[in-house]
Amino acid sequence: MKSLLKHRLAWPVIALAALLLLNQIFRPDFLGLRMQDGHLYGSLIDIMRNGAPTILIALGMTLVIATRGIDLSVGAVVAIAGAASCAYIAASPDPGSPVTAATAVLIAVVAGLALGVWNGFLVSTIGVQPIIATLVLMTAGRGVAQLITGGQIISVSNDHYKSIGAGYLFTLPISILITAAVFALAAVLTRRTALGTLIEAVGINPVASRLAGLRARNIIWIVYIFSAVCAAIAGLMISSNVTAADANNAGLYIEMDAILAVVIGGTSLAGGRYTLVGTVVGAFIIQTLTTTVYTLGIPPEVTLVFKALVVITVCLLQAPKARNLLNRLKAAPKPAAKEAAKEKVAI
Amino acid sequence: MSPLSTLTPRTLKKPSPARSRLRGGARYAPTLATVGLFLAMFAVGAGMYPSFLSGQVFLNLFIDNTFLIVLAVGMTFVILTGGIDLSVGAVVALSMMVSATLLQQGWNAGAVIVLVLLIGGGLGLLMGLIIQYFDIQPFIVTLAGMFLARGLCYVISLDSIPVTEGFFTGMAQAQIPLSGDLFVSPGVLLALGIVAIAFFVLHHTRFGRTVYAIGGNEHSAMLMGLPVKSTKILVYALSGLCSAVAGILFSFYSLSGYSLAAQGMELDAIAAVVIGGTLLTGGTGYVLGSVVGVLVLGIVQTFIAYDGTLSSWWTKIVIGGLLLVFILLQRLFARKAG
Numbered sequence: 001m002k003s004l005l006k007h008r009l010a011w012p013v014i015a016l017a018a019l020l021l022l023n024q025i026f027r028p029d030f031l032g033l034r035m036q037d038g039h040l041y042g043s044l045i046d047i048m049r050n051g052a053p054t055i056l057i058a059l060g061m062t063l064v065i066a067t068r069g070i071d072l073s074v075g076a077v078v079a080i081a082g083a084a085s086c087a088y089i090a091a092s093p094d095p096g097s098p099v100t101a102a103t104a105v106l107i108a109v110v111a112g113l114a115l116g117v118w119n120g121f122l123v124s125t126i127g128v129q130p131i132i133a134t135l136v137l138m139t140a141g142r143g144v145a146q147l148i149t150g151g152q153i154i155s156v157s158n159d160h161y162k163s164i165g166a167g168y169l170f171t172l173p174i175s176i177l178i179t180a181a182v183f184a185l186a187a188v189l190t191r192r193t194a195l196g197t198l199i200e201a202v203g204i205n206p207v208a209s210r211l212a213g214l215r216a217r218n219i220i221w222i223v224y225i226f227s228a229v230c231a232a233i234a235g236l237m238i239s240s241n242v243t244a245a246d247a248n249n250a251g252l253y254i255e256m257d258a259i260l261a262v263v264i265g266g267t268s269l270a271g272g273r274y275t276l277v278g279t280v281v282g283a284f285i286i287q288t289l290t291t292t293v294y295t296l297g298i299p300p301e302v303t304l305v306f307k308a309l310v311v312i313t314v315c316l317l318q319a320p321k322a323r324n325l326l327n328r329l330k331a332a333p334k335p336a337a338k339e340a341a342k343e344k345v346a347i
Numbered sequence: 348m349s350p351l352s353t354l355t356p357r358t359l360k361k362p363s364p365a366r367s368r369l370r371g372g373a374r375y376a377p378t379l380a381t382v383g384l385f386l387a388m389f390a391v392g393a394g395m396y397p398s399f400l401s402g403q404v405f406l407n408l409f410i411d412n413t414f415l416i417v418l419a420v421g422m423t424f425v426i427l428t429g430g431i432d433l434s435v436g437a438v439v440a441l442s443m444m445v446s447a448t449l450l451q452q453g454w455n456a457g458a459v460i461v462l463v464l465l466i467g468g469g470l471g472l473l474m475g476l477i478i479q480y481f482d483i484q485p486f487i488v489t490l491a492g493m494f495l496a497r498g499l500c501y502v503i504s505l506d507s508i509p510v511t512e513g514f515f516t517g518m519a520q521a522q523i524p525l526s527g528d529l530f531v532s533p534g535v536l537l538a539l540g541i542v543a544i545a546f547f548v549l550h551h552t553r554f555g556r557t558v559y560a561i562g563g564n565e566h567s568a569m570l571m572g573l574p575v576k577s578t579k580i581l582v583y584a585l586s587g588l589c590s591a592v593a594g595i596l597f598s599f600y601s602l603s604g605y606s607l608a609a610q611g612m613e614l615d616a617i618a619a620v621v622i623g624g625t626l627l628t629g630g631t632g633y634v635l636g637s638v639v640g641v642l643v644l645g646i647v648q649t650f651i652a653y654d655g656t657l658s659s660w661w662t663k664i665v666i667g668g669l670l671l672v673f674i675l676l677q678r679l680f681a682r683k684a685g
Contacts, residue, residue, distance in 0.1 A: 129628065131486065132674055135670065136671045139663055141667070143660040143664035146660035151658055263487065302502055304498030305495060308493075311490070311491040315487055
């Protein structure tokens with residue numbers, strides 16, 4: 001039991017379970033799933049579906065944070081990707097065809113790729129602090145998205161495009177399947193090849209990893225590209241779910257949610273060790289939190305206050321100083337044992 | 348004379364003036380570049396639009412950006428220590444909401460202002476304490492502060508609340524005449540007063556020198572026996588206080604409270620500080636530079652307003668572009684100095 005509690009994922013999982021339990025108590029049918037028209041329905045599915053863009057972006061963010069970086073531009077990338085694909089569909093001669101939808105997806109992913117290359121270039125080649133380098137795109141990116149949409153909300157009607165965010169496949173929402181696929185890909189690439197170790201090495205000590213013959217520059221480039229492409233796919237999901245591109249509000253504050261998911265999941269902001277599973281759990285916690293606010297009948301306005309308190313609590317629990325304090329409180333009742341241990345060492 | 352210089356042998360003293368002048372020049376360079384940029388933009392504007400070259404256009408840059416100037420002052424302190432404060436925009440909105448609500452309920456304007464200042468300063472102090480004592484990154488703590496402040500705004504009201512109270516409307520309409528037809532608003536004088544105080548504090552007090560020392564090298568500052576802990580906490584309290592003042596100034600300007608107001612203003616404040624020549628790694632920068640940074644942002648908006656055909660989103664793109672240029676400039680200067 002004790003060793004289980006010491007596992008780094010223990011606390012996030014316990015928090016998620018407690019949240020789900022709380023919901024179950026207040027709404028007995030909360031955990032239930034049912035089939036309807038060949039689709040799975042239920043609160044859990046809703047949580048996963050609504051959380052899919054956040055999970056995707058948080059996955060990318062995890063790897064960026066593992067290299068001691070941060071990517072603030074993901075919200076802007078979401079807006080640009082949605083704007084670019086919707087603008088293409090709206091302007092194409094055959095707005096309903098599958099080819100148009102596929103091209104739009106390709107455009108969004110390529111846009112994400114390009115923006116990731118740009119961020120990676122600033123961070124790795126120019127050597128700008130990650131928070132500042134991505135701040136540039138965060139500021140300018142929304143302007144670029146508005147430039148693409150002409151300041152208007154572009155609505156599209158393409159059933160194939162709509163299915164990315166709102167469609168079903170094998171009884172499950174497609175957005176969940178896409179997210180699961182990206183997660184599997186990231187997990188396999190970073191845990192079954194050396195890439196994960198290299199990312200951790202760069203995060204723990206960039207200079208040492210470079211001296212060890214590691215191309216830290218390329219690793220950094222890869223993580224920013226991955227993050228931006230994840231954001232672009234999330235942008236596709238968000239815009240296809242509402243079949244419109246809103247340059248102002250698509251993905252607003254999603255970078256904050258993603259960073260929170262990463263931190264709650266147990267990845268340290270100081271870089272180095274990271275956990276993709278923890279991030280997914282963290283994103284679920286955030287999404288469940290939003291749902292809980294509704295279930296408990298708390299006015300939705302309070303969600304942000306609630307989130308702020310959770311973040312602070314989690315950060316305090318993770319802070320080494322707070323942990324030391326807790327440990328000292330725990331150790332305080334038996335100072336004799338400590339003394340004994342010291343003597344043993346002395347002998 | 349500091350005790351250190353009396354200990355320095357004379358032989359070592361000789362080459363130092365020339366060297367320090369050179370280093371001083373490099374240190375001023377980003378800020379001077381900003382001043383140059385501002386003058387160039389003003390000149391281009393004057394060339395394109397005859398009415399641009401007037402004293403009032405220049406003064407309007409101050410009148411329309413009083414709140415941003417005050418925010419940039421607070422942000423300069425934080426960034427000089429190597430930190431960052433993402434909560435400022437939300438604290439501005441919270442200050443506006445609190446004052447609008449309380450004024451609507453018939454509170455005295457003076458009491459409202461004092462309360463708002465206490466809330467802003469208290470929030471900043473709280474964030475500073477958490478950052479210092481739990482050793483959590485400023486970025487994450489102030490992010491949570493932003494959520495908290497924005498959330499409290501939503502709790503107060505989701506609707507826009509108008510301000511009709513006498514003192515606030517009086518401040519909104521008051522014009523202080525300068526020579527000729529020129530005038531400024533009382534808010535401008537307040538903002539410039541805060542700039543002057545900040546300038547004095549940063550360059551002529553022990554606290555200010557400690558701020559620079561922490562940004563230069565926190566560990567060294569600690570080993571030198573400087574009050575690193577209290578200074579770091581105080582810097583965030585100051586930033587919170589500045590945000591509250593900015594919120595009141597913004598209330599004077601807009602005469603309303605709205606929970607979605609001042610969204611993204613933290614980015615504008617950070618951009619103004621960076622464009623003004625303060626290094627984001629801390630230790631180098633000037634509060635006057637930040638003021639020029641705000642003026643540059645203001646002139647970009649004036650340009651777009653004058654042009655008429657350019658859409659508002661160009662502001663964001665241009666600010667992003669300027670941010671990029673100045674970051675690259677900073678890298679260049681940092682490399683030369685290194």
